[in-house]
Amino acid sequence: MDFPFTFQIFGKTILAHPVFETLGIFLGMRYYFYLKRKSTEKLSFNISAAILIGATAGALLGSKIIGNLENPQSLFENFSLKKFWTNNTIVGGLAFGLIGVELAKKIVGHKxxxxxxxxxxxxxxxxxxxxxxxxxxxxxxxxxxxxxxIFGMHLGDEYLRHPVALYEIAFLLFMWFELKMIAKKDKYPSGFLFQLFMLSYFIFRFLLDFIKPKIEIIGNLGTIQIVCLVVILYYIYAIKNTVYLMKTKNTITI
Incomplete structure (x- = not known):
């Protein structure tokens, strides 16, 4: 296979990444609305709209802020709006999307x-x-x-490189299977699956970035790894509280 893989769209050569990124967002949203229609938990229009706006705004802003802060020297010395807009990272999107949702829920009073x-x-x-x-x-x-x-691959230069995107796909498929198994037990409080997903994914990304090129910010950690650590600590605390509440509820029930 030759890298990079490109598409010809309206006479222009487009890299595969933005095409698949857009397709992923579209299919992910369609799947979400499908699950939402089937869900027994119905939210009012105002609450749903507030959460969607908060998540979208937070994710959009966070993905670009953290994406650009991966190389802060380049950002501040050679700032351009085009460069700022095209730098993204899912880590920033998830972290700031969470903040956006929580702020939106506080505004509309949804707990x-x-x-x-x-x-x-x-x-x-x-x-x-x-x-x-x-x-x-x-x-x-x-x-x-x-x-x-043995996992090294030629990705467009003379080096055999870690195919980190394939590692992540394999991890996500495994996590999908594991979370589906947990969801079938139907004995966990609302929000627990999301907590497990966030904790697992950010631990994985923290470790994965040790085999990716990065600008070291603190010690040998890059910006994404620092964000990951903050989110990991937050969700360890959140899951600890959830487990405590589950145990308390079970004790009361008995």
């Missing part, structure tokens, strides 16, 4: 968790997007470091 329904659409969207990352090879900063392991 219940709303995250479980978006878990599998998110996984689907990320998987499709990562296919695009893989097909783009080294032509965008979504590739791995050179390696001598």
């Amino acid at each position: 219940e968790s709303t995250g479980d329904l978006i878990v599998f659409p998110l996984i689907l969207a990320i998987i499709i997007g990562r296919i695009g990352c893989f097909l783009t090879g080294i032509h965008e900063e979504t590739y791995g470091l050179p390696t001598t392991s």
Whole structure:
């Protein structure tokens, strides 16, 4: 296979990454609305609209802020609006999307968790997007470091590199299966699946970035890894509280 894989759209050559990223968002949203129609938990229009706006605004802003802060020196020395707009990372999108949702829920006074329904659409969207990352090879900063392991692949230069996009796809497929098994037990409080997804994904991304090129910000950690650590600590605390409430409820029931 030759890298990068491109498409001819309206006479222009387009890299695979933005095409698959757009397709992933579209299919993920369609899957979400499908699950929402089937769900027994119905939210009012005002609450649904507020959550959607909060999530979208937070994810859009966060993906670009964290994406650009991966190389802060380049951002501040050679700032351009086009460069700022085209730099994205799913880590920033998820972290700031969460903040946007929580702020929106406070504004409309909604206290219940709303995250479980978006878990599998998110996984689907990320998987499709990562296919695009893989097909783009080294032509965008979504590739791995050179390696001598059996997993090394030529992604558009002379080096055998970690195919980190394929690693992530494999992890997400495994997580899909595991979370489906947990969901079938139907004995967990609302929001628990989303907490598990966020904790698992951010731990994975923290570790994965050790085999990806990065600008070291603190020690040998890059910006994305620092964000991951903050989110990991938050969800360890959140899951600990959820488990405590589950145990308390079971004790009371007995």
